[in-house]
Amino acid sequence: MARVTIMIPTQRRPDGLAVAARSVFAQTGVDRAELELVIVDNDQIPSAKPVVDDLAKVAPFPVLYIHEPRPGVANARNAGMAKATGELIAFLDDDEEAPAGWLSALMAARERFNADVVFGPVKARAPDHIVEHRDYLERFFSREGPVEAQILDRHYGCGDSLIRRAALPDPVAPFSAERNHIGGEDDMLFGHMGAAGARFAWEPAAWVWEDPVPSRLNLSYTLARAFAYGQGPSSHCAAAAPADYLGVARWMVIGVGQALAFGVVAGFKWLTRAGDRAEWLDRAARGLGKTFWWGPFKIQFYGRTA
Structure with missing residues (x-):
């Protein structure tokens, strides 16, 4: 062994x-x-x-x-x-x-x-x-x-x-x-x-x-985290050497479509108090993350000890 x-x-x-x-x-x-x-x-x-x-x-x-x-x-x-x-x-x-x-x-x-x-x-x-x-x-x-x-x-x-x-x-x-x-x-x-x-x-x-x-264990945390997860593909393309700007643009377009489509469904689910409403809001948040992925939109979850 x-x-x-x-x-x-x-x-x-x-x-x-x-x-x-x-x-x-x-x-x-x-x-x-x-x-x-x-x-x-x-x-x-x-x-x-x-x-x-x-x-x-x-x-x-x-x-x-x-x-x-x-x-x-x-x-x-x-x-x-x-x-x-x-x-x-x-x-x-x-x-x-x-x-x-x-x-x-x-x-x-x-x-x-x-x-x-x-x-x-x-x-x-x-x-x-x-x-x-x-x-x-x-x-x-x-x-x-x-x-x-x-x-x-x-x-x-x-x-x-x-x-x-x-x-x-x-x-x-x-x-x-x-x-x-x-x-x-x-x-x-x-x-x-x-x-x-x-x-x-x-x-x-x-x-x-x-x-x-x-x-x-609340939506405030998980949706912010879902947004950060969504940033991953766009950020990865931007950080490539050389930077993959076409990939960034593609993921941003995909993100806009997901945010809009899933956001509409999430809104309807929320109005009807559907049991799976949080899942659709999560998907919309991930779409937004793909679209808004750069500097001021980055969310810091780690690196804090104070």
């Missing part, structure tokens, strides 16, 4: 961090002698250290604590990569909980498909008191994919993934610091890897729970 680093970046989520880490300790079907857990604390002060110290006392394998005070998820992940010793890097978020067979499923799929990166599903669960738009909110924070394990022609995000370190363009600092404040550093990395011929795979058995932060 290759040495595996499980990495959890965290910022001011002590309870979620403890749940995520303890789920890592409970993994089965793997050689624990070849595992290590790297926890990266992306707060200005080392606020997660007391939690990590307590976790380390009951851990079945080494736990390494890293304090990265520079704000931004790319900085946090790069700080962890610089200290990690694994040939394989498994990423788990600090609001996720992995079933006991999670890691072994990721590793089996990597061997089966000779994959450079393996992704698994994320199943969001909202607290019982969330009633309005509950189905939409759980779907929003979930990750769905093919029913069968298979090779992918696309990629997903970093949470719940296993990466072969040797396939990274930079094995020490692969995540772009320019994405610290807006996110998408994992999409940029996997996009570059895909263009270089990396092999992606999907394993439905490697699923995790996600418990979204309660303050995010």
Whole structure:
């Protein structure tokens, strides 16, 4: 078995961090002698250290604590990569909980498909008191994919993934610091890897729970996030070298059409109090994001520690 680093970046989520880490300790079907857990604390002060110290006392394998005070998820992940010793890097978020067979499923799929990166599903669960738009909110924070394990022609995000370190363009600092404040550093990395011929795979058995932060379980947050997601294709074309201005124009036109069409449907659904009204508003927001993607319209979700 290759040495595996499980990495959890965290910022001011002590309870979620403890749940995520303890789920890592409970993994089965793997050689624990070849595992290590790297926890990266992306707060200005080392606020997660007391939690990590307590976790380390009951851990079945080494736990390494890293304090990265520079704000931004790319900085946090790069700080962890610089200290990690694994040939394989498994990423788990600090609001996720992995079933006991999670890691072994990721590793089996990597061997089966000779994959450079393996992704698994994320199943969001909202607290019982969330009633309005509950189905939409759980779907929003979930990750769905093919029913069968298979090779992918696309990629997903970093949470719940296993990466072969040797396939990274930079094995020490692969995540772009320019994405610290807006996110998408994992999409940029996997996009570059895909263009270089990396092999992606999907394993439905490697699923995790996600418990979204309660303050995010509302339309104010999800629609702003949907708008930011919509900005991705246009921003990606603009950031290409050389810039793909034709691609930018194409996505902006598509965005206008989506915003108008989905917006009209969303308005009707809202007037009739249809159960799926939030989904249509989400689609309209993503269309707007494709259209308004540049500087003053960028929304900062990351890179804040103050």
